[in-house]
Amino acid sequence: MKLTLRALALAGLACIGILLVWQFGTRPATRVDISQLNAIAKQVEQQWPTPTLTTPGAVFEGETPITSREVSWPSPLAAASDDAQLLPIVVDGDTVGVLAISADAGREPVLNAHLHSALRVATATIGILTLLAIAWVAVEYARVIRPFRRLEQFASDVAAGNLDAPLLAGTNTRFGAWQSSLDILRSELLEARANEDTAKLAHKQLIEQISHDIRTPIASIAANAELLELENLSSSQRERVHTIAAKAQQLAAFTHDLDPNLVKLRVDPVAIGSPQLPPMFRSTDVEVRVDPIPPCIVLGDPMRLQQVIDNIIENSVKYAGTPITVTSELEDDQLCIHIADTGLGVPAAERGTLLGRGVRGSNSTGVVGQGLGLYTSAHLMERMGGAMWLTAPDSQDAPSGFTVTLALTLADS
Template identity: 45%
Template structure:
């Protein structure tokens, strides 16, 4: 718009300069021969002398020049006024066209680019006084409906993926119990047939666990985090959840102070399942659980007596899909501690991993009510 107005001003100035040059150029005024002849005859009849004749001619010439100058000034003023009015009207028309037609279409162009890029949060400015007000309002309604539809689709997909991830992880715990029991049956079988049957159960349990791991992994790749809904829980619930997760009966409990904490029972159960499963897999020792109150937090330490983790790997243990050097021969996807840390953060707590002289410790911190 500024460019158009600049061009219009330039055209106006050029036209104005042409008008001024036309009316202020040196004029070669033609002498009215008829008037001079009449003056000469009058002078001859009345016996005027030459000086008086010259004065009369000069006076007549001045009157003619003044009349011409007056007519030129009137014509110049009229042309300038007409040119000014025309350019002003044209400028007003350009401003109106820019405001009422061109600007709304430019906004529509920007709006269409935002929608095409998937950004449905930027509304389209609506001027109901504009001729295109109803038109732009329809497009903004379309954006709103698209945003609602996408949000509903995302919620539905997230719910389905969350359900799949929760079920796949919950299936692992009973399958691990079935596998451990079947291994015990195979070890204590009284006949080869019983031993073979028990080993078949172990093999099938491993197959189901592998399938569940694959399902959980593919779901978690799409669902970056599962919803966490903290609520008030008693610290006694921690003991019950750990006992539920301890299918190898390797946990030795210490004292747990009575208190109320913020936690999601479903997600906390998954945290304990992951931590104990890692201890079973990598340490294969007894697991000591202790708890204490520190700075308005309940701190729970889960300590095994294995070889621990190399110091340079400790900060990486809660990264997604990270697996340490000691995990090369073990099955897994590097999601256990990643999920546990994410869940603890969602419950307004925290998770830390560190080595101790007698093994490896996972520390869980819970906010007190």
């Protein structure tokens, strides 16, 4: 656009220059036509002593005007002071008077030859400059505007994900190096996309294989647990077998999360009565005491809530290994469940970060883990319409115990 405006401005200046040269180069100059003046004088001599004039002027006999046309000179001197052309009137060899012709008579407009030549030279020069300007604009368009527009289109294609069309770099453009670099970038992005697709396919195949391989032993564990429940077992043994069977069923349900087509974990909140909550805290590793839960109905996904509780208890087993106490109370429109141990806990300064993905406390040295348990639990609680937070002693020097609070939203009655 700027080049076009420059070209138009240059062409306009060229036209103005031509008009100025034409104006000053064609100003009329004048010259005296001697033959015409002689013809007038001859006519006066032939008509003497009663001549008539066909052109502005006057005839004097001595100092007295005897005839005039469109002038009022009283004497030849007055005519001379008015730039008149003075010619003697000769009759029979004697000078009988004076012919005074107006300064404008006997003159004709002519073109100044010098300026005319200058006009031709200036016109030719301006024409050449105009052609050069047009040629320059055309070259700059080919070297700047067109490649730049190709770059704009290329950027749009890349933003839209079209990486198949190469960006051809011209050797005579101002963007040759840029175009080459951008095309290399396009090639790298295309290769990265191909690698990503390959990795996604391999990941999908791996997940499908793992899911298939896990289902078989889980089914075997569940079947053997059912057979053991038929045996003559003590109450404690039967409780443990029941726990094994429940966990096997839970693992079987979790294998659905290994579906590579799922974008995120499926959560289906339903109404859960408070009597259904205490059995979820069953554990075979530590003692869990569940105080009475206020009668209520909460919203939650039973499988996901069980997953949250298991993660919290597993964390307590790994880092505290003390008995766990579960208390609860109703607060506004929520049921708050507090799961507390009496271990060393964590410093208060770390409390706000432990729910982050991959974050582990300073007491995790030597303990196997990836920092995903609490993060996943908090995420699932949020998906169920609830919340989860941590409380720990404010004193970093004497921590004692750690509490996880689950807030479940009450169902509308």
